[in-house]
Amino acid sequence: MSAQYSVPQERKLLTALPGPKSVELQERRLRSVSRGAGTLANIYMDHGAGAILVDVDGNQIIDLGCGIGVTTIGHANTEVAAAAAAQAAKLTHTLFTVTPYENYVAVAEKLAEITPGDFEKRSVLVNTGAEAVENAVKIARKFTGRRAIVALDHAFHGRTNLTMAMTYRPWPERAGMGPFPGEIYSVPTSYPYRDGLTGEEAAAKTIDYITTHIGATEIAAFFVEPIQGDGGVVIPAPGYFAKIRQFCTDNGIVLVADEIQAGIARTGTWYSIEHHDVIPDLVTTAKGIAGGFPLAAVTGRADIMDSVQPGGIGGTFGGNPVSTAAALAVFDLIERDDLLGEARRVEKALWDRIGDWPERFPVVGDVRGKGAMFGVELVHPGTTTPYPEALTAIIKHATTNGVIVLDAGSWDSVLRIMPSVVISEALIDDAMSVIEETLTALSGS
């Protein structure tokens, strides 16, 4: 990339982390913000560019998290900012379902083009990932006249009441917050590192569980993350989703690909289900779609999407003019700068740099990933027993040394690496060196 950034693309620490201004802000925050909105690192950010965040003390920090995969195109992209600013000065709100505007339609047209499948499609735009998942549930129930919803083990689908019920982990997402809605079922998935099954074998297990616990013809929708994000960057074995697709087709079940985290260039394709060569009926999109502006969508088969009565889906801020202007700029940028190719460049750089970690470090059980989305599964040496304390140590060392990394996994033992696709090889190398310091320390003990 030849892009010029307003912040040099290098890690540079002026203070200990968190610095004095962050510490001050943290004191204010503890007196004003709910403890429930916990943070990974109490480093308060001021601005950013490309793959670098600059905190309130002037420290330059390498961002390998992108606010959970949102700023895929890089921080504070000047073209996206200009598109949003121009729209904000022109018109900020009408409510599309009162009086419509072109941006909304243009985003829906683009989503029809980039989502898998060459059938007629429709979209609805909303604000958040969880809202997109909730709408996909409503639409699938309306279309099928059925109630049951299936989600995979280790899934993450959001934090609203309905999507919490579809999310696998009890802690911290769900604990003490029930009751949850009924007719939601978690079913076994494919987790190659842990189950050792082929895609076909894992799918047979999934389908057997459904047949014996739920009944295929009771199911409205089957939700899958083609690459699980919060679940630990779990990539089901080849052939798994083809079998699930066939099962859904045979039984009139709406197959929904939740692409909220892995979609929009993150894995080197527009949508991560393309790696599995499967066409879902509906797709949910959010995180990376608008460079940080809140926007989400449900896109899919016209017959399913149009089965809903007018007024049955929508919401005040959904498909806001400013967010949609930003999304259109993001789509342009992805195409013009070949950001799908950039994600594949990052994938190669990461494989070259960390592909041998399982051989070099006994605490690394597995390295897996696609594009700019990698998981490093940490285990007690010589076993496959999850090692969450190792992840805690890595995150603590990384964040105090100016590298933001993410946690993941049902056992809190997967290091998640999700940089912007514009990150340089030099920054990847520097950040991985910081992580290796902890891996070396852990391996020596």
Ligand SMILES: *Cc1c(COP(=O)(O)O)cnc(C)c1O
């Ligand atoms: C983040 C995420 C959601 C929820 O999105 P929000 O915008 O936080 O509501 C749903 N599904 C997946 C796969 C996600 O990664």
